[in-house]
Amino acid sequence: KWPYFDRYNGKDHVFLFSQGHGAKLIGNKENFHHISNSLFITVNGEVSEYYRPYHDIIIPVFVSKEITSITSNAIKKNDVFFQGAVKFHTPSYSNGVRQYIFKHFDNLEKWLLIERTEPLDDQLFEEFQQNMRSSTFCLCPEGIHAFTPRIIESIHANCIPVIITDFQHLPYEKYIPYEQFSIFVNTIDVSILPSIIQSYTIKDIEHKQLLMKQYVHDITYHSDSDKIIEKDAIFHLLQELNNYAKSLRENNVNFIKAINNRQQNTVKTNILYTSSNSDTEKLHLIINFLI
Numbered sequence: 001k002w003p004y005f006d007r008y009n010g011k012d013h014v015f016l017f018s019q020g021h022g023a024k025l026i027g028n029k030e031n032f033h034h035i036s037n038s039l040f041i042t043v044n045g046e047v048s049e050y051y052r053p054y055h056d057i058i059i060p061v062f063v064s065k066e067i068t069s070i071t072s073n074a075i076k077k078n079d080v081f082f083q084g085a086v087k088f089h090t091p092s093y094s095n096g097v098r099q100y101i102f103k104h105f106d107n108l109e110k111w112l113l114i115e116r117t118e119p120l121d122d123q124l125f126e127e128f129q130q131n132m133r134s135s136t137f138c139l140c141p142e143g144i145h146a147f148t149p150r151i152i153e154s155i156h157a158n159c160i161p162v163i164i165t166d167f168q169h170l171p172y173e174k175y176i177p178y179e180q181f182s183i184f185v186n187t188i189d190v191s192i193l194p195s196i197i198q199s200y201t202i203k204d205i206e207h208k209q210l211l212m213k214q215y216v217h218d219i220t221y222h223s224d225s226d227k228i229i230e231k232d233a234i235f236h237l238l239q240e241l242n243n244y245a246k247s248l249r250e251n252n253v254n255f256i257k258a259i260n261n262r263q264q265n266t267v268k269t270n271i272l273y274t275s276s277n278s279d280t281e282k283l284h285l286i287i288n289f290l291i
Helices: 022-026 029-035 067-071 093-105 122-133 152-156 185-196 203-213 234-249 255-263 277-290
Strands: 014-017 039-040 079-085 111-115 136-141 160-164 184-185
Touching: 022 029, 022 039, 022 234, 079 093, 079 122, 093 111, 093 185, 093 234, 136 152, 152 160, 152 185, 160 203, 184 185, 185 277, 203 255
Parallel strands: 014 039, 079 111, 079 136, 136 160, 160 184
Antiparallel strands: none
């Protein structure tokens, strides 16, 4: 029925899930079973059957470079900032974490907590970004699922992410030391969240902020360039695709034969690599084979 898909039982196919629900969007279990051997590229690193650690690839959400370009001059007026839905009447939402934060910490000095459920227009979105830039710590609790775009947004705003979750992997953990510039809090410890944050000294904070700036490039998509820029978000994605291709070879998938068969028909793309021509050709072949 699907000759190209069936030749390796889907192992040489890639599915992109750029929405927070990830591979759950495929629908029912039967549909998911058909593609379960394939590679998933997703923004949602919540550990489940829909995201397999060390098999699938987590990518960062897209954030406008504008928030980064004007971050360096921001004055930190707030100690802690969070904005988002709370859903007080839905206890299961966010595993109760957001509700607890608003109920117990809303009146703390220099904590800016804003409940907002409506879509953000340009003005409200700019206010949201400005609040992130002018805060030292940005809370990143779960919402509908463990994934939240606030982690990546916080890094762009040089606001230390306070990641409140139990079961989540982050984009390109192999290349980015999140644990060195972020704060990870288990949901069971949300009651002592202020004490955890207050335990960090000014020296600790400055170190995290400085280190965070060094890795903004790794989660940035340079969509205005026709080249692959070393160690940006696309570069790391291609690294992971290359690793996946190697794993196919190691698992006796007839990858080399397929590459050789397609080599004569490979069409040159506008993608340019910053290294050697052999690397360029290799990446072209990987992309043409996997997509």
